[in-house]
Amino acid sequence: xxxxxxxxxxxxxxxETMTMLSESSIKVESSKRTLLVPAKNFPVEILYLxxxxxxxxxxxxxADVGIVGENEFExxxxxxxxxxxxxxxxxxxxxxxxxxxxxxxIAQGLKWFNGKKIATSYPGILKRFLDKNQLTADxxxxxxxxxxxPGIGLADCIFDIVSSGSTLVSNNLKEVEIVMQSEAVLxxxxxxxxxxxxxxxxxxxxxxxxxxxxGKKYIVLNIPTNKIKEASEILPGMKAPTVTPLxxxxxxxxxxxxEEKHFWEIIGKLKQLGAESILVMPIEKMIL
Ligand code: PRP
Ligand code: ZN
Numbered sequence: 580x581x582x583x584x585x586x587x588x589x590x591x592x593x594x595e596t597m598t599m600l601s602e603s604s605i606k607v608e609s610s611k612r613t614l615l616v617p618a619k620n621f622p623v624e625i626l627y628l629x630x631x632x633x634x635x636x637x638x639x640x641x642a643d644v645g646i647v648g649e650n651e652f653e654x655x656x657x658x659x660x661x662x663x664x665x666x667x668x669x670x671x672x673x674x675x676x677x678x679x680x681x682x683x684x685i686a687q688g689l690k691w692f693n694g695k696k697i698a699t700s701y702p703g704i705l706k707r708f709l710d711k712n713q714l715t716a717d718x719x720x721x722x723x724x725x726x727x728x729p730g731i732g733l734a735d736c737i738f739d740i741v742s743s744g745s746t747l748v749s750n751n752l753k754e755v756e757i758v759m760q761s762e763a764v765l766x767x768x769x770x771x772x773x774x775x776x777x778x779x780x781x782x783x784x785x786x787x788x789x790x791x792x793x794g795k796k797y798i799v800l801n802i803p804t805n806k807i808k809e810a811s812e813i814l815p816g817m818k819a820p821t822v823t824p825l826x827x828x829x830x831x832x833x834x835x836x837x838e839e840k841h842f843w844e845i846i847g848k849l850k851q852l853g854a855e856s857i858l859v860m861p862i863e864k865m866i867l
Contacts, residue, residue: 580622580772580774580775581617581622581623581624581778582622582623582624582643582644582775582778582779582782583615583623583624583625583626583641583642583643583644584623584625584626584642584643584644584645584646585625585626585627585632585633585636585637585641585642585644585645585646585647586600586625586626586627586628586633586645586646587627587628587629587630587633587646587647588627588628588629590630591648591668591670591742592630592646592647592648592667592668592763595667595668595763596646596763599665599667599786599789600625602789602863602864603782603785603786603788604621604785605618605621605782605785606618606619606620606621607619607623607625613627614627614628615627621778622778623778623782626641626642628642628645630647630648630651631651631655633645633646633647633651633652633766634647634651634652634655634657634659634766635655635657637657637659637766637767637768638658638659638768640768640770642768643767643768643771643775643779644662644765644766644767644768644771644779645659645766645767646665646763646764646765646766647763647764647766648668648670648761648762648763648764649661649759649761649762649763649764650670650672650701650704650740650759653703653704653761654701654702654703654704655703656703658769659766659767659768659769660766660767661764661765661766662764662765662766662767662779662783663764663765663783663786664762664763664764665762665763665764665765666762666763666790667762667763668762668763669742669760669761669762670740670742670760670761670762671740671741671757671758671759671760671761672701672704672738672739672740672741672757672758672759672761673738673739673741673754673755673756673757673758674692674736674737674738674754674755674756674758675736675737675738675739675741675747675752675753675754675755676691676729676752676753676755677729677730677735677736677751677752677753678751678753679751680735680736681753684755689712689714689756690714692709692714692716692736693714693715693716694715694716694717695716695717695734695735696717696719696734696735696736697716697718697719697734697735697736698719698720698721698725698728698729698733698734698736698739699718699719699720699721699725699737699738699739700720700721700723700725700739701738701739702718702720704738704758704759705718705738705758706718708758719733719734721733725737725738725739726739726746726747726750726752727750729750729752730750730751737752738758740761741754767779787867788864788865788866789864791864791865791866792862792864792865794838794839794840795837795838795839795862795865796836796837796842796859796860796861797834797835797836797837797859797860797862798814798834798835798836798837798857798858798859798860799832799833799857799860800832800833800849800854800855800857800858801825801831801832801833801854801855801856802830802831802832802833802849802852802853802854802855803829803830803831803852803853804824804829804830804831805829806852806853806854807822807831807833809852810833810849810852810854811833813845813848813849814833814835814837814845820834820835821833821835833854836862836865842859
């Protein structure tokens with residue numbers, strides 16, 4: 580019995596999803612032509628779908644689980660559950676208006692949207708937001724290139740995905756209201772069998788090991804033995820750094836795990852303590 584995972588054929592989640600699967604040693608060909616591809620070495624099969632179709636496929640049991648943008652899941656309101664937030668492909672869904680309308684907007688606030696025509700691919704989420712704020716606007720659904728709608732006179736403003744914000748800038752639009760934050764999520768059918776749950780648990784364990792290692796480096800260095808205590812405080816590691824005495828009197832070798840974002844700051848402090856021969860290595864997986 581295979582666990583069937585629905586995955587987006589293309590689009591913003593595709594690359595990272597495939598990387599996460601292969602880093603979890605689930606080897607699949609990312610075939611564009613075959614819809615259903617079994618993994619070579621694991622009881623899993625990948626069903627390639629359009630992102631819009633994934634929530635329904637999972638809710639109906641055509642797929643057991645799926646990897647999809649939270650925005651897409653929220654839009655569809657299908658009867659499936661979020662099993663895990665995957666911490667990649669982060670974006671937000673926002674209302675944006677032409678820059679030239681900003682003085683009006685600043686004067687009126689959200690009421691500015693009353694009676695306006697809003698172009699979007701997410702009518703459900705937008706409708707719920709408007710209702711909640713007692714606003715009435717005309718929702719105009721378009722499936723792609725939403726951001727050009729105001730410029731060509733198709734709408735007054737837009738409600739769309741914003742990531743870096745550069746699409747808005749190049750279309751002279753200004754983000755005025757963030758309606759929801761989104762990221763990739765793993766969603767699941769509500770009636771998974773125990774057997775399928777066990778396969779899923781193993782996959783989640785592997786995803787975690789990959790995610791835990793992300794942004795971390797393994798560091799080994801030589802340091803005067805009398806500086807180990809100070810160095811340990813700078814280098815918390817997982818529990819405590821590993822210390823090995825060196826042949827050279829008064830020197831030790833120290834190994835630990837380092838967050839990449841604090842990397843240069845920590846290296847600087849270690850050098851001040853007299854650290855030498857600093858080696859930094861990638862970490863492939865981390866099982867806590
Ligand atoms: C989304 C959205 C914008 C763009 C925003 O499109 O529709 O066009 O990303 O990203 P930015 O803030 O980094 O410029 P996406 O690439 O997901 O494809 P889509 O047009 O199929 O929605
Ligand atoms: Zn889509």
